[in-house]
Amino acid sequence: MNRSRTLWLASLAFVCAGSASITAQEVPSVFGVDVRLVAVPAFVTDKDGKAVPGLLAEDFEIEEGGRKVPVAGFLAVDAGAGSGDAALHREASPRLTAAARRQFVLLFDLTFSSPAGILKARRAAIEFLENGPQPGDLVAVAKAGAGGLQILVGFTPDRAQAASAVAMLETTGAERVRDPLGLAYDLGFILKDDTGKFGVQLAQTLPQDPDDKTTLLQMLRDNQDQYRQRVAAYVGELQGLAELLDSVHGRKQVVLLSAGFDQSMLLGAEGAERVESSQSVVEGRLWDVQGDRHFGDAQTRSGLDGLFTALARTDTVIHTVDVTGIAAGGALDERGSVSGASGRESLAQIAGRSGGRFVRETNDLAGALREVLDASRHYYVLAFEPAGSKKKPGELHKLKVKVKRPGLTVSHRAGYVVRDPKATPASVTQLQSAEVIAKGLSGGALRLQALAVPYRGLRGEVSLPVVLEIEGESLLAHAGKKALSLEVFGYCLDPDGRIQDAFTLTPTLDLGQVSPALKQKGLQILTAFRARPGPADLRFLVRDPASGQAGSLRLTATVPSFEAGSQSVSPPLIMDDPRARVVLPAASRANPRIEIPFRLQDTAFTPQAFPLLRNGETREVCVMAFGGPATGTAATLTATLIREDGQSLPLELASPRDVNDADRFRRLVVSLTPKGVPAGAYRLRLDLPGSSGDEGRSELPIRVQ
Secondary structure, X not given: OOHHHHHHHHHHHHHOOEEOOOOHHHOOOOOOOOOOOEEEEEEEEOOOOOEOOOOOHHHEEEEEOOEEEOOOEEEEEEHHHOOHHHHHOOOOOHHHHHHOOOEEEEEEEOOOOOHHHHHHHHHHHHHHHHHOOOOOOEEEEEEEEOOEEEEEEEEEOOHHHHHHHHHOOOOOOOOOXXXXXXXXXXXXXXXXXXXXXXXXXXXXXXXXXHHHHHHHHHHHHHOHHHHHXXXXXXXXXXXXXXXXXXXXXXXXXXXXXXXXXXXXXXXOOOHHHHHHHHHHHHOOOHHHOOHHHHHOOHHHHHHHHHHHHHHHXXXXXXXXXXXXXXXXXXXXXXXXXXXXXHHHHHHHHHHHHHOOOEEOOOOOHHHHHHHHHHHOOEEEEEEEOOOOOOOOOOOEEEEEEEEOOOOOEEEOOOEEEOOOHHHOOHHHHHHHHHHHHHOOOOEEOOOEXXXXXXXXXXXXXXXXXXXXXXXXXXXXXXXXXOEEEOEEEEEEEOXXXXXXXXXXXXXXXXXXXXXXXXXXXXXXXXXXXXXXXXXXXXXXXXXXXXXXXXXXXXXXXXXXXXXXXXXXXXXXXXXXXXXXXXXXXXXXXOOOOOOOOOEEOOEEOEEOOOOEEOOOOOEEEEEEEEXXXXXXXXXXXXXXXXXXXXXEEEXXXXXXXXXXXXXXXXXXXXXXXXXXXXXXEEEEEEEOOXXXXXXXXXXXXXXXX
């Protein structure tokens, strides 16, 4: 164990009274249940079914329960602009931002499809994931089969993780490292590929003889009771998926890859079979007529009606892709258990009644999926303040959105429901927390701040140490009297949305021991992500499962290459004694050995993420510099406070110290004593000697009292 790690663990060991395992039902949403702003995605098409850009807020009208309500917020989104989050206007409210993302579920139907068709669909889906989704799009992967409907990876910005789920679709997945929030299919996958490629291999786990599964399905069809029960269960699973997705803000687009089920389950017998059964009815030979085959199954039709109601209410559409069209040559073993025509008709009805697209008779699945992307490129997000209502949690608030311009059609959700947090199932709360991370939302009852400091270790490994700080008053406001159990999630993403690293921490704090320190200075979580040189997107979620309080934070950092001849400097680090506060180390998945850079030779310190300077109080500030001017030039270091209006206030500095370390970083330490500085928010700027431009400039937002 290296020196810095030993120092830190010795300082931190006393604060953690235990560790609790994570449970999905304890994941709250930072949105809360007090609905003050409702966001409604609206997809507008012309008479040819093409998306219509260029509309304004005044082109829309919103009705809630038959009463007009003003449009309080508006976003026009061009998802194909390639600008990712920039297209979603980060200055917009979190609800607008959350509802503005495109979200796709790739759902593979293993029940009514042949192995050959699904295999080719998987190959095409991976091709689509490599080239199709735009920055900002989220993709989930699910399968429906003998074990029911399973979500393999939730809505994630990491297309490589989605591709990994597709590649391993029909395996048990027993060997994968599971992500508690479901944003990654396999957290171990982040360690295996640094090339920018997906690096996935399609698992060949299909039956040796594809006729085996076809024969089984044909037997189910011959036994009408079993087949009808499976169809009813399948429709119920689709409805359950829609209801689950209701917890996610924005439109959800399910891409169902299937051969479909026998249409006679819905409409009764067709063709010669219907003529023959009709003749039997006319001639009074009712014993020759199977009622469900002639008239269709009422239970299945009722289940479909329930499905379409749920889809409209939850803002979910289903696009269906006929995998029999993908199978080259149209061999019988590639058509599954039903005739191509019957299966296609059920797929057509599901897509048509849900507002989706039906793709048939194509061998270019990736191209067909790109058509779905193009059809939803332009859309709008409208927000309104809900009118006063006496509806109870769980009851539907009906919505109607109209477009004032003639000849246009608008598609939107039929209503919204305010959930009862006490009755929220585990799967819903997990999706809500995953949504906060996937969409990079910041806010919540727990106040978070973080400080990221790129670092190159003794052995040359590049990492991104982060100090995540939870403000003490918000943390203790709803805590119990004896103990505080928390669950902390952190993710490091690259500019393409790929997960580079992640950590989960589940501490239990003894409040009798640490409450005074928490109240005074809050709680710090210390981690170090493995990150490649370039921009890094950091996202955190902290939650108290007992009270339901949560907070989230997103920030960006730039990791330098630390090449010879280059220069980089850290933000100003307002130094504090780690023994005077509660600090918890959290090893990340890809970086299990935390190498701590916050030290002056053998003395560890902790930087403040909520930095505060007080007039008349002296604080030590450290800047870590890599490369640049040689030792002995720190005497000309200058400090300036920059007000929000741009005005500069120079600060006097005491004699600086220049501390060198074996890691080749210079640690420049100065003492600051503000005098007569008006209270408020500033940027603390330190300019290093012998440097030009931003290379030798170090800045940090601070507060002054």
